[in-house]
Amino acid sequence: MRARALTRSAALLGASALVLTGCFAGPAKGPAADVTAKPEYSGTLSILTKFAGEPLEPYFEDLAAAYERRHPKVNVELIQETDQSIKDKTKTLTASDALPDIYFTWTGNWAENFIRGGRAADLTKVINPDTAWGRTFGESALSAFAHDGRYYGVPLYNNGKFMGYNKSAFDKAGVDVPKTFEELIAACPDLREAGYEPIAFGNKDGWPALHYLQQLFAHNVPADVREADYDPKTATWDDPGYLSALKQFKTLVSVCTDTGRGTNGVLYTSAQEAFGQGKAAMYYQEILEFDNTTSGGTLKPGDLGIFPLPAAAEAKGDPKVIEGAPEGYFVNARSPRAALAVDFMKFVTSTAHARTLSAPPYGQPSTVVGAVTPQTSSKAVQEGIDLVNKAPRLAGWLDMVTAPEVADAWLAGGEALISGSKSPEQVMDGVRRASDSAE
């Protein structure tokens, strides 16, 4: 009896040891991708995009079909996700060592994790600014995906965040485009009196608040201080500009939105809808949304104006910085079809396809030089891209430039600030704790 129990225990222990050994094993390593090789036009090429849903979904579908027609032995397998779902999908695929041949990426901390972990192929030999392909892109867009002098990403489109406004609403309320944050706040009661919700805002997912905050941080906190705070090793998060920005944000939510403390219960897309239907006078949005905002609702393209979120008169940071960053794609460093993946991305970023991407209904301003023109893009998209190009510096998305733990503290803090459950000082305490923990 005792011997049988001993045998059972040993078997259990052995099984556990085997399993734990499996746990400690790293990801499967294949040969490093050779991006300079001659592509072999056969097999299945898998791509994870951020273009799920209308109106973006057909873009990659059409390109995949065209590429398959050109190379009949190639099968392009598309995995299309939304802005929200792609974060989880990418991390799941990374953890299970099953990333596709080509996958979407943001810039900042998000991209650096993949580069540092050896998950992104080094594309320097094919896309650096001195190569034929590299010369087709704006240099700043290429640099956004560079790390230690090496180039890893294929930038697909530029992006920036602007306050979109309804020109008719401003005319009706007798309001001019605000030049300072104080003017923006002062305009809100007039717009409300004219029958509009001054600013439509939905923060159900948490990140829309971070978009406001990052722009206000750029206005109120010097760039070198912000850069140091992004890295938990050098972060202090004690610049008084952060508190000023949080107070400004709280004022904006209280004075300029109809939902006020309940804004966390409103979807971002509901706010977009309110603006598109002409019920709200302003809506803080990405360039990528401009064409979508003016399609299907009562707001016509000619009625959409944009301006950068204005800085407060006494702001201590840089009032000309614009929040935004290009978005692009990595080639899987372990892909056996890396050369084919590069060939496909060259096809995607050809001038003709870049122009299609920049034009309605897609309205994604391509990073390819000469793709965004008055002939291809809407007025608002072109104006937005001009402002992004002229900005002395871009501030990346707060949840992408900070460590995930810190980003999560910002998400919770932004929601708490809106609902009134935490003061700006308490929000900063939470962020500092998260940053210390991330270190």
Added chain:
Amino acid sequence: MRTLYRRAAGLAWTVPALVLLAVFVYLPLVQNFGYSTLTWDIYSGSQQFVGLDNYRDLFADPVFWTSFTNNLRYALLSVVFQVFGALLLAALVESIRSTRWQRALRTIYFIPSAISLTVAGLLFYFVYEPNLGLLNHALEAVAPGTFDHAWLGQESTAMTAVIAMSQWQGFGYSTLLFAVAIQRIPAELHEAAALDGAGPVRRFFQVTLPLVREMTGLMVLVTVSGAFQVFNEVMVMTSGGPDNSTHVLGTWLYRNGFVRNDFGHAAAIGTVIFVVTLTVAMAQLWFTRRRRVEW
């Protein structure tokens, strides 16, 4: 020899099920415990053994305790509404003389349970929406400016709003199960009690309640166990916000793994969920092995 052959044949028949269970249930459980003793960089694949540090961090994490408390609230309210409320409703429905009405009411109560939790969550998200939501419009019509509220947007009401939706969705299923249990009670027991002068309330407490005790106990255990596995409705309606106030253990696990990249911490939460649900399951097994009520 024949006995040995029979035993071997019996074992052979169970092998496929045992293999499936081992691979898809027991192996992940052991693996999960292994992961909970690691810090794991999913990007580089590097893993470091940290012993029980993840558990120490977990028990010092205030959001973990908020989540645990939310699960307990969920369990408590579910037992009140989905067990005792459903039992009461089932007794009322079964006391109706017209079988046509009985069937109609059972169907009406059951319909919400046929809707998936994700769809019900989305539906109620729009019911609770502060600007366009049905609830605020109804309250505004009754008492203008008095009760309208951002139900999911404020920490004070968000969790209750999510739990309320869940009760609506699960209520009918429990009612149906209790209705079946009540139908199994021989009619002569009720008739005898009535002849002895017992009224409907007394008959409920003296006849119905003791004879559905088995089903009631089982429902309590199933409901409590289910309350610790809640995920969909919270993800759809609030994603754990605002300010982490509506997280339950399942969503906090997900957030740690897939947002904060801390898979070791997430695995530790998984182990806690397993221990809680295992305890409830053991209680359930013990309960069902007890002598059944017979008549």
